[in-house]
Amino acid sequence: MNEISKLVEQGYNKIAADYYTHRNLNKFNNELEKFISLLSDNAHVLDVGCGAGIPTAKFLVKKGIKVTGIDVSDTMLNLARKNVPNAEFIKMDMNELEFNENTFEGIISVFALFHVPKENHFNIFKKFFEILKPGGILLINTGVSESEGTSRFFGVPMFWSNFSPNTTLNLVNKAGFSIISEAVLERGGEYQYWIYGKKK
Numbered sequence: 001m002n003e004i005s006k007l008v009e010q011g012y013n014k015i016a017a018d019y020y021t022h023r024n025l026n027k028f029n030n031e032l033e034k035f036i037s038l039l040s041d042n043a044h045v046l047d048v049g050c051g052a053g054i055p056t057a058k059f060l061v062k063k064g065i066k067v068t069g070i071d072v073s074d075t076m077l078n079l080a081r082k083n084v085p086n087a088e089f090i091k092m093d094m095n096e097l098e099f100n101e102n103t104f105e106g107i108i109s110v111f112a113l114f115h116v117p118k119e120n121h122f123n124i125f126k127k128f129f130e131i132l133k134p135g136g137i138l139l140i141n142t143g144v145s146e147s148e149g150t151s152r153f154f155g156v157p158m159f160w161s162n163f164s165p166n167t168t169l170n171l172v173n174k175a176g177f178s179i180i181s182e183a184v185l186e187r188g189g190e191y192q193y194w195i196y197g198k199k200k
């Protein structure tokens with residue numbers, strides 16, 4: 001695991017409970033509904049940077065979708081196992097995804113990619129493409145302005161990194177995805193850039 005992932009891991013191990021106490025868990029239900037509507041029947045979805053499994057994994061499992069969640073934080077993963085007993089949760093860094101080609105019908109990574117250095121984003125998008133099955137659906141979000149650095153978050157140092165929406169769009173496209181839709185959306189008072197892609 002690289003130094004940035006270790007910093008993020010240590011940070012979330014400390015703040016996991018606090019973070020979820022302050023989280024508005026319903027703020028992106030519409031985006032989750034749209035993701036589900038694009039999936040094929042009997043889909044298996046990978047939730048990357050799954051956190052405590054809420055809202056994403058829980059929402060998907062309730063709709064009968066098989067979910068595997070990965071995260072670098074053991075504290076988050078333990079909460080996820082409690083919150084969503086019917087999903088599978090594995091400790092894994094998204095920079096080092098260990099899944100076979102053509103494994104998943106869907107990949108979702110929301111409020112997580114912004115903790116990974118920009119220079120790694122393209123390789124992660126290419127890996128997402130590889131491990132999705134043909135026709136598979138991707139949903140990601142990022143921040144809305146180019147930035148990279150560390151700041152305090154719930155009292156711990158945290159790493160943040162974003163390209164501009166336009167650059168992220170180009171990279172997702174260059175990784176092989178066709179774009180279903182993309183937009184900057186305000187949810188719960190925060191702006192994020194959301195992209196739905198499809199493996200052709």
Ligand SMILES: C[S@@+](CC[C@H](N)C(=O)[O-])C[C@H]1O[C@@H](n2cnc3c(N)ncnc32)[C@H](O)[C@@H]1O
Pocket residue numbers: 005008009012048049050051052054055056070071072073076092093094095109110111112115116
């Ligand atoms: C802001 S939380 C969001 C969690 C969840 N996606 C949600 O929307 O509630 C970010 C999560 O991403 C995880 N994360 C950050 N960097 C990661 C990495 N390189 N690989 C896997 N998970 C990572 C963190 O541990 C944390 O649980």
